[in-house]
Amino acid sequence: MLFFGFYFLFARTPEKKIFKNYLRSRRIMGIALLLLAANYSVHFFFEIRFKNADSAILMNLSTYFLCYYLFSSAMITLLDRFYITRKRSWTHIILWVIFSSISGVVLLLLPGGTVQKVALLALAAWLVIYGLVLARRVIVAYRRAVRIFDDTHADDLGAYIEWLSTFTYWALIFGVGCGLLTFLPDKYVFIWILSSIPFYSYLFYSYQNYLLFYEQVENAFEQDIQSEEELLTDTETEPEIVSEEEIPVSYTEIIEKVDNWIKTDGYVQKGLTIKELSEILHTNRTYLSAYIKTTYKMTFREWITGLRLEYAKNILKEHPEINVQKLAEASGFLSRSNFIKSFADKEGCTPAKWRKANLE
Structure with a gap:
């Protein structure tokens, strides 16, 4: 000591x-x-x-x-x-x-x-x-x-x-x-x-x-x-002041922006934050956060993790020989261990076992 x-x-x-x-x-x-x-x-x-x-x-x-x-x-x-x-x-x-x-x-x-x-x-x-x-x-x-x-x-x-x-x-x-x-x-x-x-x-x-x-x-x-x-308390903070120019006129606009971003696999960007995504989509961070919670019923991290895991499974289907380290990096995860843990939490098994059960 x-x-x-x-x-x-x-x-x-x-x-x-x-x-x-x-x-x-x-x-x-x-x-x-x-x-x-x-x-x-x-x-x-x-x-x-x-x-x-x-x-x-x-x-x-x-x-x-x-x-x-x-x-x-x-x-x-x-x-x-x-x-x-x-x-x-x-x-x-x-x-x-x-x-x-x-x-x-x-x-x-x-x-x-x-x-x-x-x-x-x-x-x-x-x-x-x-x-x-x-x-x-x-x-x-x-x-x-x-x-x-x-x-x-x-x-x-x-x-x-x-x-x-x-x-x-x-x-x-x-x-x-x-x-x-x-x-x-x-x-x-x-x-x-x-x-x-x-x-x-x-x-x-x-x-x-x-x-x-x-x-x-x-x-x-x-x-x-x-x-x-x-x-140290559970009180909610006041929302940011959002200007009319920053708020999309309807959910339709932000849905279209998010869908287009997903189609380009933007979620595999490492170190992604909601602030960066709001800048990419040219929308307000607070509005985007509320949209994700309302639409997907999950946090920003849970939402991105889900997208990355689906992306990883698609890669596994196309390239079953890929090793886990490269698969984690390609899917946007910071580390191999974090990828395996996230995959197991959602699928109930490791990527290797999932590949064996679904692709062999």
Whole structure:
């Protein structure tokens, strides 16, 4: 954990301005990891649980409360660069001071007995609820980002940030579990420490892997991500002001434009966005998005993916010998793995199995 923490703090990233937000997120996570490493070190090397169990529990509660905020802030800032504000930071720091102070009073000043146990139960509930609230914020931010991507980009950019959702659920289970494990008898403390190894290893791997896709995702955020309030709520934004010149006089006009575009196989263009398509069709982006949702009952990405998959099946029929990599590229997919996943989701089998079942 010391290695992970120091690496997150000091390892270099590509010298591009766009990586500034990624670096900030990673440094916040690095601080959280070093705090937890210090906590584990005190337990492991100084055996504080065996010397003063109440002090050990106090240290755990205080550390977890602060790290919950650091973890969630690091994750959300990858999805919303405006999430971290001075007001929000001070609010959580004050909450941490209050929580730690009350925990100290309960554990060190209250006499053992029913009152102390009830107070400890209340503190544990507070910690769990706090963690749940922060985890919900991460999940809401993640889902909002995926919806934005699906409505505006043909490629599955949501797959690049899926680890954020997976890690959040894992962190929630692990965090609550650690909060409960801190009350276990001293002889079981090794379970609490060993359980952290796969968790933090996955975190490190995810951050490193995300570096490969971060620039692409951040460029998409540059175009489409919305304000802090919109990201963390489900409220609808006001539609764009559309001029009369931009709006087709009827659905007939846009239907004709879309049909002609489909006939020319324009959907195989890699990295296609709804903004680019609206420019190609000489129509308004908001109007085009509404047309796709109304007519096809699906998002922009789902619609383009369906067209690409039909195109891929036609190629397979004409050229059954083509390999999957070339087929994915010809159909407009960014990667072979994404093509296979999309194909399997729709057809229930891989392209190779579909070819065998339908063409042999």
